[in-house]
Amino acid sequence: MIGSTAPSHVYPSLALIRELVDRGHRVTYAVGAPLTDLVAPTGAEPVAHPTILPQGDTDWPEDPGAAMRVFLDEAVAVLPRLTARYDEDRPDLVLHDIGGLAGPLLGARYGVPAVQLSPAMVAWDGYDQDMTEFYTALRASDSGRDYYATLDRWLADNGIHQDGHEFLSRPEHVLALIPKVMQPHADRVSRQRVRFVGPCLDPVRLTEPGWAPPADGRPVLLVSFGTAYNDQVPVYRACLSGFADSRWHVVIAIGDKVDPAALGPLPDNVEVHRRVPQLVVLAHASAFVTHAGMGGCTEALWCGVPTVAIPQAVDQFGNADRLVAAGVGRLLPAEEVTAQTLRAAVDAVADDPELRRRLDTIRSEVRANGGVRHAAEAVESFLADR
Secondary structure (H helix, E strand, O other), X not given: XXXXXXHHHXXXXXXXXXXXXXXXXXXXXXXXXXXXXXXXXXXXXXXXXXXXXXXXXXXXXXXXXXXHHHHHHHHHXXXXXXXXXXXXXXXXXXXXXXXXXXXXXXXXXXXXXXXXXXXXXXXXXXXXXXXXXXXXXXXHOHHHHHHHHHHHHHHHHOOOOOOHHHHHHOOOEEEXXXXXXXXXXXXXXXXXXXXXXXXXXXXXXXXXXXXXXXXXXOOEEEEEOOOOOOOOHHHHHHHHHHHOOOOOEEEEEOOOOOOHHHHOOOOOOEEEEOOOOHHHHHOOEEEEEEOOOHHHHHHHHHHOOOEEXXXXXXXHHHHHHHHHHXXXXXXXXXXXXXXXXXXXXXXXXXXXXXXXXXXXXXXXXXXXXXXXXXXXHHHHHHHHHO
């Protein structure tokens, strides 16, 4: 497995990696040294390497071409380490994250299948045409021209004489780890290339210690902005003000960037943590305030929890739109967050019976995808085909 050194790219496949190990496969997992502790409990052998990927939301370039170049530069630097490791211990199959750009090159080098594990949306038939405006601007920019020129040279240096964009955006084998409802134009996704195996949630996470539901039986509201976009003091303060002494029991996960003391005194019905076992809380929650990262959206749908999305960056705006389009959440733009608007949005999604009916249907569909077992069988089918 060739990973990408970002927690949101590592968590979605960990249960699958554990399942493959449990089925008797010898699995190595290449990832930046800061995240090897996430991988080790699966039983896979971590293959650590240095990383240049920013480990937060504030250090990424805003320019799309420059941001893409960070992933490419990481792959260029890491590939010689990986070939030195695997030339003498050749794999039978290469799995790789969407950001693990060295993965497809290793598959070509060793003549084995390279299977992308996608924790985000995948390209659909007509994707490039639908995204013409974006790609035209990207290719016209200095950073975009530099990115594609560098990518094409890197591929050619490794024996791959193919357009870099086509090579990376149209992998031959993809396992989509997201619910179909979160995939734009799912009906236009090639079934020859892409299998929707659905979310691979680790059942161990459903029984993690560290949190228990309130004894008074109040409905639980979870507020969490994930691992990267959690510097959200104004939102946390709006929660304290808007839900103080309300019917809600509020659980706020603030991460490591905010000092809990900055929030001031807490109402009796609010608890604040650096982190919580999110699936455990969602299993008891009646609403979820989220930045709409794909991981949080997926877990909310799996647990059948309505969402209030306050997107911050990248794919979160599109994810929020899909939750709204599916009728299972509301969008609250960050600039419109107040104690009053937040409380109104949470009450609205929690009290809407039609939303609940739609959410129950989608929850059943998401769980029926197969998850970890289905994904492991798909991986093993590529081995069998070989």
